[in-house]
Amino acid sequence: MIDLxxxxxxxxxxxxxxxxxxAIHVAGTNGKGSICAYLTSILHSASIPVGRFTSPHLIHPHDSITINNAPVPQHLYNLASSTIRSRNESLRIGATEFEILTATAFECFTLAHVAVGVVEVGLGGRLDATNVLRKKIACVVAKVDLDHQAFLGETLRDIAAEKAGIAVEGVRVVVDGGNPGEVLEAVEKVVERVGGEMVVPVVEVGKPGEGVKVTTEVFGTLRFTKMLPGRFQAANLACAVTALEEAVKRGHKITPEDVVTGVANTEWPGRLQxxxxxxxxxxxxxxxxLDGAHNPGAAKELRAYIGDAExxxxxxxxxxxxxxxxxxGILIKENDTVVATEFGAVEDMPWVKPVDASEIAAAVEKVGVPGSVAENVKDALRRAFAEAQGRRVVVAGSLYMVGELLREMQ
Structure with missing residues (x-):
């Protein structure tokens, strides 16, 4: 159940x-998970105790929480979860599962004595459970696109304003400069209203093999040649590095070498993996x-990564x-083949349901591409490789399906 x-x-x-x-608080439609991954890896490289909370979980509910760039220890998760669930029951709060998980993550951070919590917004920003946070080092608004309109509004401007609702007085908000002008205007309006400061990162993408350059006041100009795959990662990386300036200003020691090393060591499963x-x-x-692309913006980036000709x-x-x-319509091109399937029940998220595979097959038929239906992701993979004949096989459309496949591989 979603109840903001x-x-x-x-x-x-x-x-x-x-x-x-x-906290470093990260909102956006696409890219916020990657930004959280960069932030966590860099802070860990700098030996700063760091917790991370992202959603949805990929394999198991507790893997949405990390401590020092590793999954939260089971005993710590159990202790924090028990504390929060007991409070929910004794006070008859009636919290949602996401609210309980969010509170559990914050309790884990406290028990683990982290210095910085990297926190991804669940949905929107202004009314998201994570926005209970007041003590923030920096906020980030990643790429904004149309998604969850029933909760956030029908226009990009409306959605951007909701996501910018994580802004607080006196805290810098780093915004992906690749966003449309109406998004940047909406974010700036909200940030100014609460007394914050908006900043757009300075990033330069070189020719193939030259890497990406990010320039900040604190770190100077840094060049990155090893980072997460995808053309969109330059903007995500720039947002992360720019946000970390604020951590340095608050007394945390992070060197340019820590930043470069942390970026090179960043991993983010389920995205172009x-x-x-x-x-x-x-x-x-x-x-x-594997790629969990589940909205038009992410689908466009995935298809660009593969190339239209393949x-x-x-x-x-x-x-x-x-x-x-x-x-x-975005993902499928002429001469592609599609195997439609459905993911199973999502642990602790009973409200999440898959689209019927037959509905996907009907959509594929409309674009004139061969399609078939498989009962589950394992059967779909077997059928896909039977038809591939050397072609690339891509699993996409849902992080829940990607997580199910990774769970099967464990």
Whole structure:
């Protein structure tokens, strides 16, 4: 169940104003997870105790929480979860599962004595449970696109204003400069109203092999040649590095070398990730590209990464509420092949349901591309490789399906 608001989370976390750690708070439609991954890896390289909370979880609910760039220890998660759930029951708060998970993450950060919490917004920003946070080092608004309009508004301007709602007085808000002008204007208006400061990162993308240059006041101009894949990562990286200036200004020691090393060591599973699935297909050399692209903006970036000219075999699944025709129209090109499927039940998120595979197959038929239906992701992969004949196989459309596949591979 999605029920936005701050009343219940405030009751779950009565001491929120006295937390012993400060947050870097990240909102946006696309890219916010990658930004959180960069931030965490850099802070860890600088030996700064750091926690991270992102959503949705990929494999298990507690893997959305990390401590010092590693999954939260099970005993710590259990202790924090027990504390929060007991408070929810004793006070009869009626918190949602996401609110309980958010409060659990913040409790884990406190128990682990982190100095910085890197926190990804769940949905929107202004009324998201994570926005109970007041003690912030910096805020980030990544790329904004149309998504979750039923909750956030029908226009980019409306959605951007909701996401900018994480801004607080006296705190810098770093905004992806690749956003449309109406997004930048909406964010700036909100930031000015609360007494914050908006800044757009300075980034330069060189020719292939030359890497990316990010310029900041604190770190100077840094050149990065090893980073997460995808053309959009230059903007995500620039947002992360620019936000970390604020951590340095607050007394945290982060050197340019820490930044470069942290970026090179960053990992973000389920996004442009290539894995071997021979354990499922029984075919040597079975490698697939995984990407949780689940909205039009992410779909466009995925297709750009692959290239329009390449013929692809797709394994597709979507969550209910997505515009299947639009997503298929972006991803699928002439001579592609599609195997439509559905993901199973998502742990602790019973409200998340898949689109019927037959609906995806019907959308594929409209664009004149061969398509078939498989019962689950394993059967879909087997069918995809039977039809691939050397072509690339891509699993996309839903992080829930990507997570299900990674769970099967464990």
């Amino acid at each position: 608001g701050l009343k219940r989370i405030s009751q779950l976390l009565p001491n929120i104003s006295t937390l012993p750690w400060r 290539t894995i071997d699935v021979r354990g499922i297909t029984k075919i040597p050399g079975s490698r697939v590209l 013929n692809v075999v797709w394994v597709l699944a979507f969550s209910k509420g997505k515009n299947v025709d639009e997503m298929v």
